[in-house]
Amino acid sequence: MFLRRLAGVGYRVATSPLGIFTGGGAIVGGIAAQPYLGNQKDFFSHKFIVEKGKDPDAIVDFYSTEEFLQILGIFPFAISFVLAGVKWEEDRENAMNVWNMMNISFDITDKEEEIDGETVTTYFNKRERFVNYIPGTKILLWDQVHNFGFRRKSDGRIEVEHQGESFYGPWPVSFGVRLHAMYVIWAVQRHINSPLFGSEDLEAVEEQRSNIPLVAFNDYVGTLKAELSKVRADQFLNKQSTAKTDATLEKLTRLQKMDTIPVTRVTRLRRGVSVNSDSTTVRIGDPEAQNAIRAALRELDKIEGSQAAAKALRDMLENAEAPTTEAAKKEIRRRSSQVISVTG
Numbered sequence: 348m349f350l351r352r353l354a355g356v357g358y359r360v361a362t363s364p365l366g367i368f369t370g371g372g373a374i375v376g377g378i379a380a381q382p383y384l385g386n387q388k389d390f391f392s393h394k395f396i397v398e399k400g401k402d403p404d405a406i407v408d409f410y411s412t413e414e415f416l417q418i419l420g421i422f423p424f425a426i427s428f429v430l431a432g433v434k435w436e437e438d439r440e441n442a443m444n445v446w447n448m449m450n451i452s453f454d455i456t457d458k459e460e461e462i463d464g465e466t467v468t469t470y471f472n473k474r475e476r477f478v479n480y481i482p483g484t485k486i487l488l489w490d491q492v493h494n495f496g497f498r499r500k501s502d503g504r505i506e507v508e509h510q511g512e513s514f515y516g517p518w519p520v521s522f523g524v525r526l527h528a529m530y531v532i533w534a535v536q537r538h539i540n541s542p543l544f545g546s547e548d549l550e551a552v553e554e555q556r557s558n559i560p561l562v563a564f565n566d567y568v569g570t571l572k573a574e575l576s577k578v579r580a581d582q583f584l585n586k587q588s589t590a591k592t593d594a595t596l597e598k599l600t601r602l603q604k605m606d607t608i609p610v611t612r613v614t615r616l617r618r619g620v621s622v623n624s625d626s627t628t629v630r631i632g633d634p635e636a637q638n639a640i641r642a643a644l645r646e647l648d649k650i651e652g653s654q655a656a657a658k659a660l661r662d663m664l665e666n667a668e669a670p671t672t673e674a675a676k677k678e679i680r681r682r683s684s685q686v687i688s689v690t691g
Contacts, residue, residue, distance in 0.1 A: 364559050381608065386520030393523050393532035397497070397505040399542045403468040405545035406505070408493050411455060417556050418534045448482040451475065456496075472496035472601075474512070489516020491524060534559040536599040571643045572599050591642075598639035 348439040355568045360366045373513060397406070409415055420426035432446030442452040458470035473495045479488040497505050509532050537559055538544055542551050579592045 394508045396538045450478040469499040595642045
């Protein structure tokens with residue numbers, strides 16, 4: 348009934364003189380903007396500096412294999428959908444057709460130099476082109492080219508860059524592409540700059556790579572617990588009741604130990620070889636979990652003008668370090684291929 352009423356209100360607004368004028372103006376404006384915004388060059392560029400001690404060859408392996416796809420695809424079901432429809436083209440190298448609706452092709456360029464008696468990769472770039480069509484036709488939807496790679500700076504540091512070389516298609520789509528690129532560079536930075544990256548613990552590395560949002564969320568919960576523990580200490584010293592804070596801390600601890608739910612199959616990308624691995628989706632959508640987070644934020648909101656709560660959220664989004672909490676590290680080691688979904 349609510350949806351029907353809402354639809355009725357929307358219809359009346361849309362068919363009113365003001366609604367028709369506004370809608371018509373938006374359509375005309377969108378069409379007029381297409382020639383300028385629908386064909387763009389260098390439409391995004393994101394960079395970060397790799398921490399010292401990281402092996403350039405490990406970064407090359409990351410971008411050259413299906414490892415990067417796990418982050419690029421974000422969700423296991425999206426990766427499964429794409430890989431299930433992959434058909435490698437016989438007449439072109441490094442090119443594939445996906446469900447007869449998208450063509451993907453790539454080429455790799457690298458450069459090696461001898462530094463201090465060792466051969467070091469000083470430049471690497473993977474250039475990928477994605478061409479999307481209306482399914483079953485050759486009618487073009489959009490055509491985009493991205494570059495992923497790194498270069499060694501004069502001071503020895505490694506700078507990773509993701510760049511949108513070109514985009515041709517409906518201009519609103521380009522904004523979605525930019526948002527996706529922002530997530531990808533955030534996740535890649537967090538993964539590459541983590542202590543696990545390049546280590547010999549391949550199982551833990553893959554678990555982390557498949558769990559970037561989950562790792563970030565667990566680290567966020569760990570930060571909330573640390574800040575809330577400070578609040579409890581102040582309450583105890585001031586002889587105030589700590590019962591409510593203790594209850595919230597207990598709920599946050601249970602939240603970090605939450606069991607996983609349904610398993611989804613994911614096919615790894617290897618030409619000519621299909622390797623299946625389990626992927627688990629974790630949904631923090633139950634009321635108790637949501638209430639625990641909200642209760643913690645309310646407590647932190649009372650101190651330092653909510654700076655503690657803002658800092659916790661900022662750390663989750665910006666910190667490129669691996670999780671600092673032991674609970675988060677244990678979660679990485681014991682869970683495989685999980686994706687966090689926070690709702691509400």
